[in-house]
Amino acid sequence: MLYNIFIDPFVQMVQMPDLLVQTLWEGLVSGVLYALIALGFVLIFKASGVFNFAQGIMVVFSALTLVGFYAKFSSWGFSGHAAAFLALLLAAGVMLVLAMLVERVVLRPLVTQPDIILFMATFGITYVLIGFGEIVFGGDPKQMIANELFLPSGSVDIEMLGGLVSLQKIDIAAAVIASLMIVGLALFFQKTRIGRALRAVADSHKAALSVGISLNQIWVIVWFAAGLVALVTGIMWGARSDVSFALEIVALKALPVLVLGGFTSVPGAIVGGLIIGVGEKLGEFYWGPLLGGGIESWLAYVIALVFLLYRPQGLFGDKIIERI
Amino acid sequence: MSGPKDAVGETMGETLLAVDGVSLGFGGVKAITDVSFDIRKGEIRAIIGPNGAGKTSMLNVINGFYHPQQGRITYKGQTRSRMRPYQAASQGIARTFQNVALFRGMSTLDNIMVGRTLRMHRGLFWQMLRFGPAMREEIDHRRHVEDIIDFLQIEAIRKTPVGKLPYGLQKRVELGRALAMEPELLLLDEPMAGMNMEEKEDMCRYILDLNRHFGTTIALIEHDIGVVMDLSDRVVVLEYGHKIADGTPEEVKADPKVIDAYLGVGH
Numbered sequence: 001m002l003y004n005i006f007i008d009p010f011v012q013m014v015q016m017p018d019l020l021v022q023t024l025w026e027g028l029v030s031g032v033l034y035a036l037i038a039l040g041f042v043l044i045f046k047a048s049g050v051f052n053f054a055q056g057i058m059v060v061f062s063a064l065t066l067v068g069f070y071a072k073f074s075s076w077g078f079s080g081h082a083a084a085f086l087a088l089l090l091a092a093g094v095m096l097v098l099a100m101l102v103e104r105v106v107l108r109p110l111v112t113q114p115d116i117i118l119f120m121a122t123f124g125i126t127y128v129l130i131g132f133g134e135i136v137f138g139g140d141p142k143q144m145i146a147n148e149l150f151l152p153s154g155s156v157d158i159e160m161l162g163g164l165v166s167l168q169k170i171d172i173a174a175a176v177i178a179s180l181m182i183v184g185l186a187l188f189f190q191k192t193r194i195g196r197a198l199r200a201v202a203d204s205h206k207a208a209l210s211v212g213i214s215l216n217q218i219w220v221i222v223w224f225a226a227g228l229v230a231l232v233t234g235i236m237w238g239a240r241s242d243v244s245f246a247l248e249i250v251a252l253k254a255l256p257v258l259v260l261g262g263f264t265s266v267p268g269a270i271v272g273g274l275i276i277g278v279g280e281k282l283g284e285f286y287w288g289p290l291l292g293g294g295i296e297s298w299l300a301y302v303i304a305l306v307f308l309l310y311r312p313q314g315l316f317g318d319k320i321i322e323r324i
Numbered sequence: 325m326s327g328p329k330d331a332v333g334e335t336m337g338e339t340l341l342a343v344d345g346v347s348l349g350f351g352g353v354k355a356i357t358d359v360s361f362d363i364r365k366g367e368i369r370a371i372i373g374p375n376g377a378g379k380t381s382m383l384n385v386i387n388g389f390y391h392p393q394q395g396r397i398t399y400k401g402q403t404r405s406r407m408r409p410y411q412a413a414s415q416g417i418a419r420t421f422q423n424v425a426l427f428r429g430m431s432t433l434d435n436i437m438v439g440r441t442l443r444m445h446r447g448l449f450w451q452m453l454r455f456g457p458a459m460r461e462e463i464d465h466r467r468h469v470e471d472i473i474d475f476l477q478i479e480a481i482r483k484t485p486v487g488k489l490p491y492g493l494q495k496r497v498e499l500g501r502a503l504a505m506e507p508e509l510l511l512l513d514e515p516m517a518g519m520n521m522e523e524k525e526d527m528c529r530y531i532l533d534l535n536r537h538f539g540t541t542i543a544l545i546e547h548d549i550g551v552v553m554d555l556s557d558r559v560v561v562l563e564y565g566h567k568i569a570d571g572t573p574e575e576v577k578a579d580p581k582v583i584d585a586y587l588g589v590g591h
Contacts, residue, residue: 193444200438203427210387210425211505212413212442264429 009286018163023285024278029171031277032178033236037250038257038269039185040229045263046189047198047222048107050118054125056251058095058227061129063144063234063243064137066091070145084148088231095227096220103219111205111215130245139245144238146170151239174236181232185225186266198222202264256304262314271315276300337365339398340509340541341386346395348381348565355381356392357565363509368535369543370552373562374585379545380422382562383511386543387412387419399509414442418507422514422545424494428487432497435486436472439504440465472500476530492523499530510534512544516551524551531555553577561585 013020037059044052069087073079106121146153152169159165189195200208201218209215237247253276261272284296307314342362348355356378363369371379384390386397388407396403400415407417418439427435444461473479476496481489486497495515502510515531516524528551534540546552552559553573561569561582569579576582 193441196434196438197441199430199434200427200441203429204425206389206421207425207427207501208438209389209409210413210419210421211439211501212410213438214410 004290005287012286016163018160018165019285021160022165023281025165025167025171027278027281028274029168029175029277030281031274032175033233033273034253034257034277035270035273036178036181036229036233036236037254038261038273039182039266040226040233041254041258042263042266042269043185043222043226043229045258046202047218048118049115049202050122051263052226053119053122054129055226055230055254056248057126057129057133057245058098058230059234059237059251060243060245060247061098061133061234062091062095062227062231063238063247064133064142065094066231066235067142067145067238067243068137070148071142079148081148081150084145087145088149091231092228095231096224099220099223099227102223103216107219108216130248133245141242141244141246142238144235144243146235146239149235151235168240170236170239174240177232177236181229182266182270185229188225189266194218194221253300256300258314259304260307260314262316265314265316268314268316276303279303337367339363340365340400341543342398343382343386344396344398346382346385346392346397348378348385348390348392354565356385356562358395359562359565359567360395361560361567361570363541363543364558365541366535366539367541367557368531368555369541370556370559371543371545371562372547372549372552372559376564377562378565379562380513381565383419383513383543383545387417387511413505416505416508417511418502418505418509419511420495420498420502420513420515422517424491424498426486426494426498426501429485431483432478432486432489432500433469433473433482435497436469436500436504437465439501440469442505469500469504472503475503475533476500477526492519495519495527496530499527503534508541510540510542512542512546514545514547516546516548524548528555 037055040055040058041052044050044055066087069090070079070084073083073087102125106125107118110118110121151173154169156167156169156172157164158167187195189198197208197213198218198221200211200213201215205215208218234243234247237243237250241247257269257272257276259272260275261268261270280296280299283299284293288295339362342360344360346359347357359378359382371382373379381390385392386407388409388411391406396405397407398404399407399412399417404411427438430438444465473482476499478493478496478500481493481497486494489497495518499512499515512531516527519527531542531544532555535542544552544556546555556573558571559569559573559576560567561576561579563585568581568585569576571579
C-alpha cells in the first residue's frame with residue numbers, strides 16, 4: 001500500500017515522461033481557467049471586502065449573452081466575424097449595465113451593513129441572474145461561437161520524450177489570453193491612480209472618502225472589471241465544452257484557489273489556480289486509481305483545507321496584523 | 325497670534341467656512357443643536373468640549389460624512405444644505421480621524437500617494453504603460469509626496485506597511501496623506517490623542533509650520549487644553565451639542581459657562 005502511494009506514482013512519472021508532460025499541461029490549462037475565475041472574485045473582494053458568490057453565474061450569464069446576441073444577429077441574416085465581435089461588444093456593454101445596476105440597487109443601499117449581509121446579497125444576485133438568464137436564453141446548453149471569434153480549434157501534436165504530447169489549440173489560446181489579461185490587471189492595480197484607489201477603498205472606506213475617492217464609481221469599475229473577466233472566462237470554458245448553467249459549479253472551484261492564493265492577491269489567484277489545476281490532474285492520474293478514481297472533484301478542497309491549517313492568509317494574502 | 329476682539333474678519337482674512345444653524349440627530353439622539361460658527365482664512369480654529377459634545381460630528385458635517393437635518397454650510401462663498409465627501413475633498417477640505425484611518429496594507433509612500441488621487445488626471449492606459457505624460461505626472465506627484473515625507477521626517481518608514489507602525493507615526497502618516505491633497509482647510513480630529521510629550525511637541529510644530537509657512541487654515545479638535553490654548557487663534561466650545569462659547573483662548577478661558585462645563589471646579 002505504502003509502495004503504491006509513495007513510490008509507484010513517481011516511478012511511473014519517470015518511466016513515461018510524455019504522459020507526465022501531457023498531464024501537467026492539462027493541469028496547467030484548467031489551472032489558468034480556475035485562475036481567471038478566481039481573479040474575478042479577487043477583484044471584488046479587494047475593493048469591497050465582499051465575497052461575490054455571483055461570480056460563477058456571471059461567467060455563465062455573460063457567455064449566454066454573447067451567444068444569445070450572435071444567435072439573434074444570425075437570425076437576421078447577419079453572421080460571421082463582424083457579427084461575433086459586435087455581439088462581444090454588446091455582451092461587454094451588458095456587463096457594464098449589470099455593474100451599474102448592482103451598484104445602484106444592491107450595494108448603495110447596503111453600504112453601511114456588515115460584510116455578511118453584502119455576501120448574502122450576492123446570493124440574491126446569483127438567483128436573479130439564473131432566473132433572468134433562463135427566461136431570456138432558455139435552459140439548454142449552447143454552442144460557443146469560437147470559430148467566429150477567431151479562436152483556433154484542433155490540436156498540435158508534439159513528438160517528445162519518446163511519446164506524443166497533444167496540445168489543444170484552444171487551450172494554448174486560453175493560456176495566452178488569460179496571461180495577457182492577468183498582466184493587464186496587475187498593471188492596472190499596481191500602477192494606476194484607480195488601481196491605488198481600489199486598494200485604498202478595500203482598506204478603509206471612510207479614509208478613501210476623505211481623500212475624494214468616490215465609492216460608487218469604484219464599485220462600478222470593479223464589478224465591470226469582474227464582469228469582463230467573467231466574459232473571457234465564459235468564452236474559454238464555453239469553447240472547451242459548451243455554455244450551460246452547469247458551468248456555475250465549476251466556478252466554485254475558485255474557492256480552494258482563493259484559499260490557497262489569498263483572497264486579496266492577484267498573483268495569488270494565478271499561482272493558486274495553477275497549483276490546484278496541476279494538483280488535481282496529477283492526483284487524478286497517478287493516485288486516483290488507488291481510490292477508485294474520481295478524486296479530481298474533491299482533491300482541490302483537501303489541498304485548501306491543509307493550507308488553511310498552516311497558512312490561513314494564503315500564499316500571497318495580506319498578512320493579518322492586529323494590534324491589541 | 326490671537327485675533328483682535330472686535331475687528332471681525334479684518335486681520336484674519338475673510339471667512340473660509342461658515343456653518344449656520346446646523347442641527348444633526350440620529351433617530352431620537354440629538355448630536356448637534358443649532359450650532360453656528362465660522363472659520364476664517366489662515367487661522368487655527370479649535371473645537372473643544374467634553375466627551376460626546378458633538379465635536380467629531382461637527383467635522384463629519386463639514387466634510388460631508390454626515391448630512392445635517394437643518395442648517396447651512398457656506399464654503400468659499402458657496403452655500404449648501406449639505407456637503408458631499410467628494411465635493412469637500414475636491415474643493416480642498418482634507419481631514420484626519422480620531423482613530424487613525426489609514427490604508428493598512430499599503431506602504432507609507434502609497435498611503436500618501438493616495439492623497440494625490442484627485443490631482444492625477446492622465447488616462448488609465450498611459451498610467452498602465454508608465455509612459456510619456458503619465459510618467460511625468462507620476463514623477464511630479466512623487467516629488468510632491470517626497471517633500472511631505474521630508475517635512476514630517478518620516479523618510480525612514482517610507483516603504484513600511486503602515487499597519488506595522490507605532491500609533492504616533494501612524495498619526496503622522498495620516499497627516500501626510502491629508503497634506504498630499506494640498507488642502508485649504510485641514511480638519512484634525514484629536515491629532516495628539518494617545519501621544520507622548522515629545523510626539524505632541526512634534527505635532528504642534530508641524531501644525532504651526534503648516535499654518536504659518538503654507539497658510540493652511542486648520543480646524544482641530546483636541547482634549548489637551550494647554551495645547552489648544554497655545555495653538556489656536558479662536559476656540560469654539562460645544563457641550564451636549566450646543567455651542568456655549570466662542571472667542572479667543574483668553575475669552576473662552578474666562579467664560580464662566582466654559583469653566584463650569586469643561587474646565588471643572590478647580591478653576
